[in-house]
Amino acid sequence: xxxxxxxxxxxxxxxxxxxxxxxxxxxxxxxxxxxxxxxxxxxxxxxxxxxxxxxxxxxxxxxxxxxxxxxxxxxxxxxxxxxxxxxxxxxxxxxxxxxxxxxxxxxxxxxxxxxxxxxxxxxxxxxxxxxxxxxxxxxxxxxxxxxxxxxxxxxxxxxxxxxxxxxxxxxxxxxxxxxxxxxxxxxxxxxxxxxxxxxxxxxxxxxxxxxxxxxxxxxxxxxxxxxxxxxxxxxxxxxxxxxxxxxx
Numbered sequence: 001x002x003x004x005x006x007x008x009x010x011x012x013x014x015x016x017x018x019x020x021x022x023x024x025x026x027x028x029x030x031x032x033x034x035x036x037x038x039x040x041x042x043x044x045x046x047x048x049x050x051x052x053x054x055x056x057x058x059x060x061x062x063x064x065x066x067x068x069x070x071x072x073x074x075x076x077x078x079x080x081x082x083x084x085x086x087x088x089x090x091x092x093x094x095x096x097x098x099x100x101x102x103x104x105x106x107x108x109x110x111x112x113x114x115x116x117x118x119x120x121x122x123x124x125x126x127x128x129x130x131x132x133x134x135x136x137x138x139x140x141x142x143x144x145x146x147x148x149x150x151x152x153x154x155x156x157x158x159x160x161x162x163x164x165x166x167x168x169x170x171x172x173x174x175x176x177x178x179x180x181x182x183x184x185x186x187x188x189x190x191x192x193x194x195x196x197x198x199x200x201x202x203x204x205x206x207x208x209x210x211x212x213x214x215x216x217x218x219x220x221x222x223x224x225x226x227x228x229x230x231x232x233x234x235x236x237x238x239x240x241x242x243x244x245x246x247x248x
Contacts, residue, residue, distance in 0.1 A: 040130065066112060
């Protein structure tokens with residue numbers, strides 16, 4: 001064992017010793033798992049109840065500096081919240097946009113209290129995002145196609161490419177998809193791109209043009225037109241309204 005490994009081992013043993021001496025066990029996995037369950041199931045009705053459960057141990061020690069430790073633990077929590085949200089059906093682009101935003105905001109915090117406030121906000125917003133999205137139950141073929149769409153929103157998606165991936169004919173896919181989702185293949189892609197754009201407008205600093213290009217809209221004006229079709233307002237006004245609400 002080299003000197004660095006020995007130092008890590010000594011630190012680990014010391015932290016364990018201190019916890020035992022102070023009767024402070026590490027927070028249990030069961031306690032953390034409850035919050036992840038609420039997120040993955042989109043249980044908005046259980047958020048306050050679960051958040052009110054007192055911790056059954058202490059947080060981990062990832063840094064000797066209190067604020068840095070809180071930030072590191074926050075990053076770990078957001079990573080798990082992101083995975084839980086995707087398990088609950090939240091599209092990857094949306095989940096990752098939220099994750100990036102929260103981690104960046106966490107880094108900007110100047111106190112442990114601010115980190116704690118941001119943590120509680122994250123639990124609520126990830127849960128609400130899953131609940132809003134809702135994980136519907138479709139046939140295996142449609143589920144696979146929806147997954148294909150979600151991970152390729154920033155690329156060109158055609159009925160033919162999705163059908164090939166699903167192993168069925170384009171005509172069969174078109175009929176099945178419309179029957180199960182209530183939307184045409186093209187309309188569904190548009191709606192999902194608008195949904196991803198909505199979250200990028202909220203949780204990122206990308207410009208309207210950059211979001212349009214990233215989500216593979218043919219032109220910025222087309223993006224604005226489609227966004228207005230589904231959201232009833234332009235991307236710029238949507239971002240402005242949300243940020244004004246945040247200030248309050």
